[in-house]
Amino acid sequence: MNVTMASEQAAPTGATAPAARIVNGVKVYGAGVTAVRALDGVSADFGAGQFTAVMGPSGSGKSTTLHCLAGLDRLTSGQVLLGDVDLGTLDDKGMTLLRRERIGFVFQAFNLIPTLTARENILLPLTLGGKKPARGWLRELARTLGIADRLGHRPSELSGGQQQRVATARALVTRPDLIFADEPTGNLDSRSATELLNQIRRAVPLRAGPAGTGTGPGRERDPVRYEGFKCR
Ligand code: ADP
Ligand code: MG
Numbered sequence: 311m312n313v314t315m316a317s318e319q320a321a322p323t324g325a326t327a328p329a330a331r332i333v334n335g336v337k338v339y340g341a342g343v344t345a346v347r348a349l350d351g352v353s354a355d356f357g358a359g360q361f362t363a364v365m366g367p368s369g370s371g372k373s374t375t376l377h378c379l380a381g382l383d384r385l386t387s388g389q390v391l392l393g394d395v396d397l398g399t400l401d402d403k404g405m406t407l408l409r410r411e412r413i414g415f416v417f418q419a420f421n422l423i424p425t426l427t428a429r430e431n432i433l434l435p436l437t438l439g440g441k442k443p444a445r446g447w448l449r450e451l452a453r454t455l456g457i458a459d460r461l462g463h464r465p466s467e468l469s470g471g472q473q474q475r476v477a478t479a480r481a482l483v484t485r486p487d488l489i490f491a492d493e494p495t496g497n498l499d500s501r502s503a504t505e506l507l508n509q510i511r512r513a514v515p516l517r518a519g520p521a522g523t524g525t526g527p528g529r530e531r532d533p534v535r536y537e538g539f540k541c542r
Contacts (some may be wrong), residue, residue: 313404328355328391330379330488335388337374348374349385372494380413380490381405392488410439414481416491419474422465422480428472429461432479451479455509471502478510 325375337349348371356362364372376381381397389396452458465473468485495503
């Protein structure tokens with residue numbers, strides 16, 4: 311893997327344990343002569359309150375890293391720790407619960423359910439657990455992300471940028487500890503991409519308190535190549 315990590319931290323977080331950590335991460339897809347070693351001993355710490363961008367060429371293992379950190383996939387060897395939870399010790403049910411309760415994930419391809427309205431898509435992670443959002447939270451999220459007047463529409467009635475903002479609201483609705491976004495702006499034109507990044511920056515502190523969520527000059531210039539996540 312040949313990737314770069316760029317972190318920013320606007321507020322000091324003290325000497326707390328990293329919010330997320332990958333240690334000697336190895337991921338091999340397939341077996342035998344067709345095996346692909348997507349990660350070859352990756353180690354990185356992601357501190358609480360940081361906004362981190364993972365940058366690298368196509369195929370360098372960015373998505374694989376995010377998927378393994380977010381509990382969507384498992385490492386072949388090595389360790390992923392979220393806070394003090396070692397994902398390797400969780401069974402599939404434990405992983406599902408952890409993902410639902412502690413993690414928000416924004417997929418490049420939106421992954422919205424076409425038959426559900428924007429509101430239903432956003433609330434889905436809560437509905438699945440038989441929960442409802444705290445009073446006013448959906449309205450606040452929708453307003454921050456600029457989709458308050460689109461909540462009754464289905465994905466096919468929304469622009470790409472609006473669909474991506476619905477997907478972002480869905481990732482934030484459970485107030486997760488960690489938010490992972492895999493090229494969240496990859497399908498957007500550069501103006502919508504910059505707008506979405508600004509909106510994520512504004513929305514995350516609603517969950518994450520005063521910790522900074524700014525992006526650096528490199529990402530401002532080239533937002534469509536951004537992949538990253540925010541740790542509370
Ligand atoms: P990036 O997100 O940086 O473009 P990926 O993490 O998607 O990179 O892929 C890293 C490598 O792993 C690539 O060589 C890719 O072809 C391979 N790969 C990713 N997913 C799979 C899979 N499910 N099966 C086989 N190979 C895969
Ligand atoms: Mg990728």
